[in-house]
Amino acid sequence: MQDILKECVKIGKQVAELGLVATYIPELEKGNKKDVGIAIMDLEGQFYGEGVYLKEFTLQSITKVIALLLALEDKGKEEVFKHVHMEPTGDPFNSIMSFEVKNPEKPFNPMINAGAMVVTSLIRGETKEEKIKRILAFYELLRGKEGATYDEKVYRSEKATGDRNRSLAYFMKSTGIMQGDTDEILDLYFMQCSILGNCKDIATIGAILASNGIHPLTKARVIKKENARLVKTVMTTCGMYDASGEFAVSCGIPAKSGVGGGILGAVPGVFGVCTFGPSLDKKGNSIAGIKMMEYLSKKLDLSIF
Amino acid sequence: MQDILKECVKIGKQVAELGLVATYIPELEKGNKKDVGIAIMDLEGQFYGEGVYLKEFTLQSITKVIALLLALEDKGKEEVFKHVHMEPTGDPFNSIMSFEVKNPEKPFNPMINAGAMVVTSLIRGETKEEKIKRILAFYELLRGKEGATYDEKVYRSEKATGDRNRSLAYFMKSTGIMQGDTDEILDLYFMQCSILGNCKDIATIGAILASNGIHPLTKARVIKKENARLVKTVMTTCGMYDASGEFAVSCGIPAKSGVGGGILGAVPGVFGVCTFGPSLDKKGNSIAGIKMMEYLSKKLDLSIF
């Protein structure tokens, strides 16, 4: 396995400089295009890492998975999906027009920004502070490591430039799709996107999903089976932005990417995997990450299809 | 003339209760459907009024005309139309989707909410307080009467429920279409919509437009000829929401309506006119107002076409 990961990193490095690091959040521009890392945590708790697999990055959209899992544990599937659909969409992740065109009662799915904001609004907690504490505590439980925090600079950068997300949130507020204090939900959403983690942390979360809820290190059930399965399904149909369909064909691994450069993968019954590389393609997915996932999937015949 | 206005009010009252008063702003729900008024100010300063023509109402979208005139006087036509187009649109007044679909560099026209916000952002003034003072002072100059103010309750009601406008404003901020402090511009916009006036005030403004800029009472030039003409043109193509085309056919009078129930009309070379009736049709125009305008136009052959 270690040799395969070495090969992965080699392949990742070959393409890493072809893309661009995210620029819409000034703090993300500082990412080093040459960074490439990969980690695997299998269901027995066996861990493998290569490249910069311990380097921290902001999870960005990968936290959509964490927030969805927490909301599901908090409120149950039925309640959560009263407020968000589970259908893929061909629209961009920050699209607002479908709300006007189709006047839907809820956003398409929890992996686009609109849906993720609604999910965030459902997390239990009296105050914003309590909610972010609960998210961080849940994240610590999943990765099996304390000391979780969000990057203050990235959070401030997100907040300063988040006008499109503000527009989306206020639109949903105006139609009643989203309840609660809009500014507070936005703030929580920006914090959540800025949570820090490394490949090992994320691969561990992938392993929990792969095993339908059992923590690979403690063997304790940390999430319900049906929630784990549901989240893997949503990741497969909606997890890789507008390239979800293509990724499903080329890899066939339930996965969720973030513009921080990470990709969380969960191979059902096999292992969790995380790739990292801050250089992105046009769809917003890590160039090196996609290549490494494709290599891994072909090498080990991991496609679920 | 007085007899014609009496007939107008009679006709207006017959339909006044068929519509609904605006409900999206709670304060507007208090409007009395039975109220009907009309006023005419001719270019010589001769004034005629009937019905509740001295009753105050909030000008709402009629202030889009005042703000546009002030921005034109402040910055000149060229500068203003760098930031907003002058094209009619078939989209609703609060539409956001065209921004995503067409990715335009500026809103369609100054009579839809998006365009009016951009126009408001162009008005000179160091602070929000200075800007609203300048708008009110300009409005006093136009109507020829001091003591202009905005309705504090309606303003607070607009602000409390203005999430769709917030969404629009932040979208324009995110794409660079609108500059400045978004919350301040929104606040100014809500204040501006809540400015109070009666039929006589508005008919006087109509007379200024009708005469291409000369005040009917003082005979002083208060706005530039080209600005008066431009604004009448934009009123004709875009002034009556989604019913602008139909109104142009049935009346042929440059006009601007507001959901407060007022309609400002400017018959070029003839007179200014204002109708009032808070009961609205589905497009958001005063039911009684439209009927009175149609009657007046046919009776006096006022169509510009």
Add this chain to the structure above:
Amino acid sequence: MQDILKECVKIGKQVAELGLVATYIPELEKGNKKDVGIAIMDLEGQFYGEGVYLKEFTLQSITKVIALLLALEDKGKEEVFKHVHMEPTGDPFNSIMSFEVKNPEKPFNPMINAGAMVVTSLIRGETKEEKIKRILAFYELLRGKEGATYDEKVYRSEKATGDRNRSLAYFMKSTGIMQGDTDEILDLYFMQCSILGNCKDIATIGAILASNGIHPLTKARVIKKENARLVKTVMTTCGMYDASGEFAVSCGIPAKSGVGGGILGAVPGVFGVCTFGPSLDKKGNSIAGIKMMEYLSKKLDLSIF
């Protein structure tokens, strides 16, 4: 007047080569960019022409005015506007998306392709041949000259490349917006677009509209007053494609352009005018034509606003 027209042609020639001739119909690519012409017919039947004012061109969208007038004479205003709105739209002339987004019961207005096809479908006649004969005969009546015909090559070219119009027509058929044999209506529409005329012909039609229906040469009433006025209104709000608002501001003359290079103008109570120049701007309007109209409007203070 002759001197003014000479100046117009001079101004038109200065800009004529800045644009592009229409290329979407191969036959139109043959237009000579250097051609510039203008003609005026006043209400007394006095005629003035300069440049290539007798050169024939295909009327293209200018026939939307002729077809609308004929349908109005055939069926009456009420019946026609059961099938098409009279509202301006910010969408392109060949837009189809609003039909899906808004699911309207009728097209926005008779000046966009969808609306013009519906209008064409309303013209009386048992067969396609009878209908085109009636259109040509009506056109002969208006221009006061026999021998009207359509350009066979342009017609075939339109037909061969008219897939977008076919798409529009079948969409309207599928939703019940348009009745009748779709292919036959499309064929008639392509024929109609290819009708030939020169500046004198079109200026004469402009004079009829300007006088609310009286033929300038025979002094006979050829169209109803209310139809003439209605058509001038629709021309003002929708006649110059996506530049109708800007043209209303810069010229203030009810007008309709065609991609063949012609522009029909009707100055109420004054005269009819036609400009020609096959070189088009990005909106599809004749570059030289727009400039000549603007010069003429300013010189003679023709704006209706």
Add this chain to the structure above:
Amino acid sequence: MQDILKECVKIGKQVAELGLVATYIPELEKGNKKDVGIAIMDLEGQFYGEGVYLKEFTLQSITKVIALLLALEDKGKEEVFKHVHMEPTGDPFNSIMSFEVKNPEKPFNPMINAGAMVVTSLIRGETKEEKIKRILAFYELLRGKEGATYDEKVYRSEKATGDRNRSLAYFMKSTGIMQGDTDEILDLYFMQCSILGNCKDIATIGAILASNGIHPLTKARVIKKENARLVKTVMTTCGMYDASGEFAVSCGIPAKSGVGGGILGAVPGVFGVCTFGPSLDKKGNSIAGIKMMEYLSKKLDLSIF
């Protein structure tokens, strides 16, 4: 297994009358709501059927899978996906607006009408007759039974009422997305939708997909492994119209439905399955079919996630 299928049919019958048979094609209105059937073909060629599993129905959108497989065998993956994407879309199956809004170079995926027409246009054959013969022959190969044909009445009904598909096809023709004779492709598409089959036929095709290309009865490879896998992936993300995401969550079985009432399912490595019931839900999927698939998936733990 037989008992499980009996239970399936029982469950299917309970809901069968809650929906509506397809009415947009007059011939389909004749479907009997009480009909419910199910069939399973495992990878060893063992077959199980219950209910009206031998009753013939028109395959409708299920043929999108067959046409895609044939095009892939004919032209290869690379060539096919030059002309169509593999991304899910939240738009309806017959949507045209995204073509205007996004101006894409190809349709979203082969499971929506636009994409299926493009796929159909790629199938080898000199003439329409040769192409439909090749499609039918390929279908015979897959189901392992001769005598394939399409329902002439349904075909004529589709053709007579297919204006929305015509609109889509001409739009794609106008933008160059689809090449070839538009009317011929439409005709072929209507024929293809009208192909007849029963649950056993379709379950056999499902088994081929489930085994990555091996025919369950002859053990011969009939399609390439990568094509089988690719098609299962596209079925998972896009196969159940706007309910694909929800079906993935509730069943987790790669599937394709048709408005004729059939659903084709392929459980990787396990078996092929087909349900039938002409009563449809609002999304166009068989009500009884969905219920039977859900029961089967839970009972046998078939979700791929």
